[in-house]
Amino acid sequence: MTKKSNNGFNTWQKSFEKETKKNFSDAISETDEGINIKPVYTKEDMENFSFVEKNSLPGQWPYTRGPKASMYTNRPWTIRQYAGFSTAEESNEFYKKNLESGQKGLSVAFDLPTHRGYDSDDDLVMGDVGKAGVAIDTVEDMKILFNNIPLDQMSVSMTMNGAVLPVLASFIVAGEEQGVDRSLLSGTIQNDILKEFMVRNTYIYPPEPSMKIVADIIEFTSKEMPKFNSISISGYHMQEAGADNVLELAYTLADGMEYVRAAMSKGLDVDDFAPRLSFFFAIGTDFFMEIAKLRAARTLWAKIMKDFGAKNERSLILRTHCQTSGVSLTEKDPYNNIIRTSYEALSAILGGTQSLHTNSFDEAIALPTDESARIARNTQLILQNETGVTKTVDPLAGSYFVENLTEELSKKTWDIITEIEELGGMTKAVKAGIPKLKIEESATKKQAKVDSGSRVVVGVNKYKNPKEPSVDVRVIDNNRVRDDQIKKIHAIKESRNTKAVEKALTNLTNAAKDETNLLIPCIEAIKLRATVGEVSKALEQVYGRHFAKSLSVSGVYGKHFEGDKEFMKVESKIKEFENVNGRRPRVLVVKMGQDGHDRGAKIVATSFADMGFDVDMGPLFQSPKDVAKDAIENDVHAIGVSTLAAGHKTLVPELMKGLKEIDPKSKIIVFVGGIIPEQDYEFLYENNVSAIFGPGSNIIESAEKVIDLISDNLSKE
Amino acid sequence: MELVDKIIKGERAAIAKAITLVESSKDTDQQISRQLISELIKKPGKSIRVGFSGPPGVGKSTFIESFGSYLVSQNYKLGILAIDPSSQITGGSILGDKTRMVEISKNPNTFIRSTPSRGTLGGISMGTREASIILDAAGYDFIFIETVGVGQSEIVASNLVDIFTLIVGPGSGDELQGIKKGITEYADIFIVNKNDGELKMEASKTAADYKSALSYYKKLDELEKQVLLVSAIEQTGMVDVIKTINQIIDQNKLKGIFDERRADQLEYWIQEEVKNIIASDITKRLTSKGNIPKYSEKVMKNEISMYEAVETITKDTLKQ
Numbered sequence A: 001m002t003k004k005s006n007n008g009f010n011t012w013q014k015s016f017e018k019e020t021k022k023n024f025s026d027a028i029s030e031t032d033e034g035i036n037i038k039p040v041y042t043k044e045d046m047e048n049f050s051f052v053e054k055n056s057l058p059g060q061w062p063y064t065r066g067p068k069a070s071m072y073t074n075r076p077w078t079i080r081q082y083a084g085f086s087t088a089e090e091s092n093e094f095y096k097k098n099l100e101s102g103q104k105g106l107s108v109a110f111d112l113p114t115h116r117g118y119d120s121d122d123d124l125v126m127g128d129v130g131k132a133g134v135a136i137d138t139v140e141d142m143k144i145l146f147n148n149i150p151l152d153q154m155s156v157s158m159t160m161n162g163a164v165l166p167v168l169a170s171f172i173v174a175g176e177e178q179g180v181d182r183s184l185l186s187g188t189i190q191n192d193i194l195k196e197f198m199v200r201n202t203y204i205y206p207p208e209p210s211m212k213i214v215a216d217i218i219e220f221t222s223k224e225m226p227k228f229n230s231i232s233i234s235g236y237h238m239q240e241a242g243a244d245n246v247l248e249l250a251y252t253l254a255d256g257m258e259y260v261r262a263a264m265s266k267g268l269d270v271d272d273f274a275p276r277l278s279f280f281f282a283i284g285t286d287f288f289m290e291i292a293k294l295r296a297a298r299t300l301w302a303k304i305m306k307d308f309g310a311k312n313e314r315s316l317i318l319r320t321h322c323q324t325s326g327v328s329l330t331e332k333d334p335y336n337n338i339i340r341t342s343y344e345a346l347s348a349i350l351g352g353t354q355s356l357h358t359n360s361f362d363e364a365i366a367l368p369t370d371e372s373a374r375i376a377r378n379t380q381l382i383l384q385n386e387t388g389v390t391k392t393v394d395p396l397a398g399s400y401f402v403e404n405l406t407e408e409l410s411k412k413t414w415d416i417i418t419e420i421e422e423l424g425g426m427t428k429a430v431k432a433g434i435p436k437l438k439i440e441e442s443a444t445k446k447q448a449k450v451d452s453g454s455r456v457v458v459g460v461n462k463y464k465n466p467k468e469p470s471v472d473v474r475v476i477d478n479n480r481v482r483d484d485q486i487k488k489i490h491a492i493k494e495s496r497n498t499k500a501v502e503k504a505l506t507n508l509t510n511a512a513k514d515e516t517n518l519l520i521p522c523i524e525a526i527k528l529r530a531t532v533g534e535v536s537k538a539l540e541q542v543y544g545r546h547f548a549k550s551l552s553v554s555g556v557y558g559k560h561f562e563g564d565k566e567f568m569k570v571e572s573k574i575k576e577f578e579n580v581n582g583r584r585p586r587v588l589v590v591k592m593g594q595d596g597h598d599r600g601a602k603i604v605a606t607s608f609a610d611m612g613f614d615v616d617m618g619p620l621f622q623s624p625k626d627v628a629k630d631a632i633e634n635d636v637h638a639i640g641v642s643t644l645a646a647g648h649k650t651l652v653p654e655l656m657k658g659l660k661e662i663d664p665k666s667k668i669i670v671f672v673g674g675i676i677p678e679q680d681y682e683f684l685y686e687n688n689v690s691a692i693f694g695p696g697s698n699i700i701e702s703a704e705k706v707i708d709l710i711s712d713n714l715s716k717e
Numbered sequence B: 001m002e003l004v005d006k007i008i009k010g011e012r013a014a015i016a017k018a019i020t021l022v023e024s025s026k027d028t029d030q031q032i033s034r035q036l037i038s039e040l041i042k043k044p045g046k047s048i049r050v051g052f053s054g055p056p057g058v059g060k061s062t063f064i065e066s067f068g069s070y071l072v073s074q075n076y077k078l079g080i081l082a083i084d085p086s087s088q089i090t091g092g093s094i095l096g097d098k099t100r101m102v103e104i105s106k107n108p109n110t111f112i113r114s115t116p117s118r119g120t121l122g123g124i125s126m127g128t129r130e131a132s133i134i135l136d137a138a139g140y141d142f143i144f145i146e147t148v149g150v151g152q153s154e155i156v157a158s159n160l161v162d163i164f165t166l167i168v169g170p171g172s173g174d175e176l177q178g179i180k181k182g183i184t185e186y187a188d189i190f191i192v193n194k195n196d197g198e199l200k201m202e203a204s205k206t207a208a209d210y211k212s213a214l215s216y217y218k219k220l221d222e223l224e225k226q227v228l229l230v231s232a233i234e235q236t237g238m239v240d241v242i243k244t245i246n247q248i249i250d251q252n253k254l255k256g257i258f259d260e261r262r263a264d265q266l267e268y269w270i271q272e273e274v275k276n277i278i279a280s281d282i283t284k285r286l287t288s289k290g291n292i293p294k295y296s297e298k299v300m301k302n303e304i305s306m307y308e309a310v311e312t313i314t315k316d317t318l319k320q
């Protein structure tokens, strides 16, 4: 540091302290990642970098500035909106409309039964068919989904992990029957199972066989589908589940390393498959941090791949899809979400993403309507066509702040990656449940910050809209969808060659017992019109179905509220309750059906326990009948149903029925939290639901209401 | 009592309510609870009570899921009392056992109740013994009691059951040094879990360590204690476990040990109840008289010695 610049800084600091009446050091704030943010950055903050190389250029080692030299100046990012609902017919119509309106790539959202390898006619998925994505039972559905969409021209991304084998096989066969050779198919299959065990929860088999399936897919596509990305290594879901940016980045890159090793263990050379690995990140509200994250991701991956011995430059380059953050969007005052999404989208672009999904403003209410989807898409079209952001590559390079943040983020991330590697890699860590727990801890802290008001969310805990607008909602009649799907399944089962299908399924089961690449027998079975469910079951016979063992954080929420009046009020109500009733209020928190959104349920459970409730935590994927049995055997005072995937209108009445079946006089009260469109409140209340807690509910206030309701109910002896 | 009939009929909600009563800290509940237990004890069922204890995370719940699935597939009725250790000092508890017993909890032939241990020493909660009497009367063939093995808990837990099982993990041979003196007395069966995958070698070695330690401590007239290798996850070794349990029960019944134990346990229970009543009575008297603050102040001021204070307070409290 030269004397002159030092003098300049001192003068600045004095002015700063005078203006703010604060010491410079007190003006440093800490991010969720534990990174210190200073009020000003200077040239000195660009010294001593160990990850960022100051003089590198776009498309050059270590690719901090972008995977390509020209970036958007040559071709803008791909507008790729994630969508799917109801039947293949309806989703196909929706896709075609979107493509006509300027969308460039497709991204398929499957429904939860498909994700978890169940056919639409399975009793276990009664409430879930077509609700949170499109239902695909056979290759016939897949063909309808891409009707009049030429698969040799359209790149298709598919979010599929658990049932990746039958779904990718269906895609390949659908292409073939459209007359497109598999070598011409382009797009991406998510195929990232590790993050399913951590946060997304649509796994089917245990970790080891699941990892084998991932490797099979990488192997097959690297040999036969040169234009297809074999995997989309995803941090997106981790951030949505509550991870801060360092956790998101570190776990994602560590997952990536695990997949590289899995593929190499099949005898592939790293350069055979690495150019076809792709990534997926979330872009939240921390504007500069998100930009730095994408720059850091590329920097670190280049280093990682070099260490794996990659020779081909394309193996070193991280290409990514991004999605703006859904969890940053609110049910309250929902038009604010358009603004949030715009800033997040800008952040993704300044970070240099290759493709982008922007969320709709009704994100926290239901699946997007045609109208809200149009606004979301236009957010990107406006960025591309009106703002000029495509004209310069990596425009923030050289910003003292952004470069420093990129370096800091890289460092912190690298420390965690090193730690995981020392413990034996991500598969091991995931099996032990550690990353999941860390993410839940981070999510719980965020909730505490919002509930205490130390983090402002406009329209939720500050600047509330006194006149909440009511918005249109996409309604899916899942009984109708289910009936349609069942009819189609029956028709196919009648017309296909049953013997041949059975033989193909037996072959598949046998193949699972050895090292055969499973996609090959899968394609055979799918061609013969085996269903997604049948294929999944054929493998389940060998691998079994995985049940997650759930751990819980404790004390994290309560710690944030030490000495807080509202919190203590609930605590003392609970103590009072215990004195009167001889035990604490006891609440069973449950997830029913195939809905795997467990962030809210876990946060509510741990926070309620911190306040003094005894909380029974049910496993994922329970049936209403099983919940009723659990609730009655444990003699809980109340059941809290957390439901986000729109199964509530089927599942809640079933639960009520289940309770009465076991105990006609049951006094257990039921309340519901999660994504409940206003239009459904009436229905739930008519079904004897005692209270509904929507997105953005303050947990302490909710807890108080719950304890009051329980006390009221008990006094009605 | 109406409740008694319902329990004997096996009504799920009645059993659950009865367990709430015996766990309740409310005076009126405790009175009803005593009445209830007195009635139920007259109508004993045929249950065998098995305790499963072991360090946290060794796989007790997973084992019970696995072994329990096997038992219900053989048409046994199974009651499970899981004492969940995850209690906090100030707050409530998160009871997560059910996430580890997904399959058996669905089965109509099971009844699963979790109870927060509330940090009581021994990990046994108030009411566990009474709860097992309720399940017995309700017709369950087996009653499993899951407790975390810490400190004295094995002793307390073993006093509630007909067979006491210690579950350990691979590589726990080192801990053996510390616990071997006591364990031979309380545990009837030793189960080394996680005998699968990479851990197989280690598990076998641990089992061998246990076997040799046990033979060393074996008393002359005693049966050889069994060390079994299982994998809860892969569901292997389950047949051996049930065989061993049945064998021990049969033998104990034949030799009269079975009834002898139950008689001892009854004695222990009576003793504990009496102790509890006296203790709570004494506590009440102590606080109502206010002697402790009074005398400790004197000690502080050096007016009397600590032991003089103790003696005086004791005398004063015990005199009617």
Ligand code: B12
Pocket: A109, A110, A111, A112, A131, A132, A133, A134, A159, A199, A200, A201, A202, A236, A237, A238, A240, A241, A325, A326, A327, A328, A329, A330, A362, A363, A364, A365, A366, A367, A368, A447, A589, A594, A595, A596, A597, A598, A599, A600, A601, A603, A604, A639, A640, A641, A642, A643, A644, A645, A646, A671, A672, A673, A674, A675, A693, A694, A695, A696, A697, A698, A699, A702
């Ligand atoms: C985070 C998220 C995810 C994460 C989930 C991570 C996890 N482990 O939970 C990821 C990225 C993995 C994910 C995936 C999917 N998601 Co999602 N997801 C969300 C999102 C953005 C936020 C949910 C959330 O966690 N919020 C934070 C928590 C704290 O809030 P909360 O759960 O609402 O809980 C609060 C209250 O509701 C209440 N509460 C909730 N439960 C309870 C219970 C009790 C007892 C009490 C008292 C209170 C209470 O209190 C809490 C605190 O305020 C929502 C949209 C949104 N903004 O809400 C979509 C959303 C729920 N997802 C949706 C969909 C479709 C999916 C997918 C099915 C997509 C697909 N086809 O593949 C997948 C599949 C996931 C699966 N396995 O089920 C849809 C559901 C559509 C619908 N209901 O009609 C939504 C609504 C988005 C949308 N509009 O399209 N998702």
Ligand SMILES: Nc1nc2c(ncn2[C@@H]2O[C@H](COP(=O)(O)OP(=O)(O)OP(=O)(O)O)[C@@H](O)[C@H]2O)c(=O)[nH]1
Pocket: A431, A432, A549, B054, B055, B056, B057, B058, B059, B060, B061, B062, B063, B085, B100, B148, B193, B194, B195, B196, B199, B230, B231, B232, B233, B234
């Ligand atoms: N490899 C292997 N792991 C197992 C086995 N049984 C349990 N585990 C794992 O050990 C961990 C703890 O299992 P639990 O069943 O919860 O153990 P627990 O003893 O009941 O734990 P607490 O109730 O918390 O004391 C989980 O991650 C299980 O998956 C087994 O047979 N083999």
Ligand SMILES: [Mg+2]
Pocket: B060, B061, B062, B097, B146
């Ligand atoms: Mg346990």
